[in-house]
Amino acid sequence: MPGNRQPRVRSGNEPRPAPAMEPEGRGAWAHSRAAFDRLEKLLRCSRCTNILREPVCLGGCEHIFCSNCVSDCIGTGCPVCYTPAWIQDVKINRQLDSMIQLCSKLRNLLHDKKLSGRPTFCG
Numbered sequence: 430m431p432g433n434r435q436p437r438v439r440s441g442n443e444p445r446p447a448p449a450m451e452p453e454g455r456g457a458w459a460h461s462r463a464a465f466d467r468l469e470k471l472l473r474c475s476r477c478t479n480i481l482r483e484p485v486c487l488g489g490c491e492h493i494f495c496s497n498c499v500s501d502c503i504g505t506g507c508p509v510c511y512t513p514a515w516i517q518d519v520k521i522n523r524q525l526d527s528m529i530q531l532c533s534k535l536r537n538l539l540h541d542k543k544l545s546g547r548p549t550f551c552g
Contacts, residue, residue: 489513
């Protein structure tokens with residue numbers, strides 16, 4: 430009778446089922462880490478190449494920098510393309526800053542604390 434079946438007990442000789450996600454760097458975690466690493470490359474300052482800190486956009490060319498990295502360029506030009514950069518053209522990008530903060534939290538979840546070469550922040 431199908432209703433009277435007892436649950437199957439795993440013997441000690443049977444291999445354990447693989448976990449849904451393997452944090453040792455294989456499977457879904459490996460794909461997540463790789464995608465996250467690509468995202469972090471996009472979140473780097475055009476000048477210091479660290480993860481953006483207080484990101485600002487230059488209005489004339491739309492290059493993005495850390496606010497500290499671009500402060501000496503105001504009144505002269507963009508350090509990447511040399512388009513004139515004026516104080517009224519500098520825009521703080523709060524949405525990008527929020528995304529960077531979220532990525533910082535995700536990095537702690539996806540990367541083992543023992544990993545070296547973690548991205549550095551401007552500051």
